[in-house]
Amino acid sequence: MFFTLFNPPLPLLSVMEGPRPVVLSGPSGTGKSTLLKKLLKDYKGVFGFSVSHTTRDPRPGEVDGKDYHFRNREAMQEDIDTGEFIETDEFSGNLYGTSKCAVQDVRAKGLICILDVDIAGVRHIKESDLDPIYVSIQPPSIEVLEERLRGRATETEEKIQSRLEAARIDMEECSPLHAVDNEFSFLFLHSSVIGNEPGLFDIVIVNDDLDESYEKLQSVLKEEIMKVQQGIKS
Ligand SMILES: Nc1nc2c(ncn2[C@@H]2O[C@H](COP(=O)(O)OP(=O)(O)O)[C@@H](O)[C@H]2O)c(=O)[nH]1
Numbered sequence: 001m002f003f004t005l006f007n008p009p010l011p012l013l014s015v016m017e018g019p020r021p022v023v024l025s026g027p028s029g030t031g032k033s034t035l036l037k038k039l040l041k042d043y044k045g046v047f048g049f050s051v052s053h054t055t056r057d058p059r060p061g062e063v064d065g066k067d068y069h070f071r072n073r074e075a076m077q078e079d080i081d082t083g084e085f086i087e088t089d090e091f092s093g094n095l096y097g098t099s100k101c102a103v104q105d106v107r108a109k110g111l112i113c114i115l116d117v118d119i120a121g122v123r124h125i126k127e128s129d130l131d132p133i134y135v136s137i138q139p140p141s142i143e144v145l146e147e148r149l150r151g152r153a154t155e156t157e158e159k160i161q162s163r164l165e166a167a168r169i170d171m172e173e174c175s176p177l178h179a180v181d182n183e184f185s186f187l188f189l190h191s192s193v194i195g196n197e198p199g200l201f202d203i204v205i206v207n208d209d210l211d212e213s214y215e216k217l218q219s220v221l222k223e224e225i226m227k228v229q230q231g232i233k234s
């Protein structure tokens with residue numbers, strides 16, 4: 001009886017060797033998925049995506065197990081109750097969460113694990129032993145964000161409004177005004193003390209021009225990328 005109930009403990013996340021994971025956060029519609037998909041495509045065998053669980057419905061083209069593990073609320077709650085998640089959050093009427101397996105699957109392959117989580121997820125991960133690089137992707141303005149959300153055409157009006165509301169809070173905490181500078185080293189040195197919460201992010205990238213943002217993101221991750229590429233060569 002004991003053995004049927006007993007789940008062998010998962011190895012501690014910090015015990016796993018390899019490159020540091022990367023957490024991407026920022027308002028919905030700011031361009032996180034666009035940037036991370038570029039990384040996954042351009043650096044095959046270097047990055048792996050931590051596939052989150054969610055109770056929201058799949059969008060056209062989204063694949064279960066690739067974009068998200070789509071679950072109903074009861075099933076996801078059961079997994080939360082049995083301790084399978086590093087962190088979970090309720091966002092815009094749905095549950096989202098990073099399972100321990102999602103991260104371990106990527107790290108076991110020696111890849112840089114990329115997580116896409118909201119700001120509550122960032123705070124929860126800070127309490128874990130994951131030790132990622134924290135990157136905030138911010139929009140140039142709330143107006144531009146609204147245009148992008150509407151342009152993506154994936155949300156109902158109600159969901160657009162709730163995402164914009166969450167975005168205003170997110171943007172206040174990571175004010176892009178303090179981070180608008182094209183020189184990466186300036187961003188890197190100063191972003192850790194911007195916003196209302198010092199030290200929340202290692203870097204804040206204002207995603208105005210996509211190519212420039214992607215350049216900055218690659219610069220931040222250069223060291224970890226090289227570690228994995230050198231490992232592949234040797
Ligand atoms: N805390 C947490 N947030 C997540 C997770 N997965 C996605 N999110 C966040 O949930 C929010 C909504 O995601 P989604 O419905 O895919 O909309 P999108 O970000 O506009 O494409 C975004 O801010 C994501 O960063 C997760 O595992 N944990």
Ligand SMILES: Nc1ncnc2c1ncn2[C@@H]1O[C@H](COP(=O)(O)OP(=O)(O)O)[C@@H](O)[C@H]1O
Pocket residue numbers: 026027028029030031032033034035148149151152207208209210211213
């Ligand atoms: N720098 C940019 N300039 C213009 N449009 C962008 C830029 N970055 C992303 N987008 C577009 O904005 C929309 C939202 O991007 P997405 O990656 O889905 O955001 P997120 O994952 O943060 O919710 C998409 O239609 C995407 O093509």
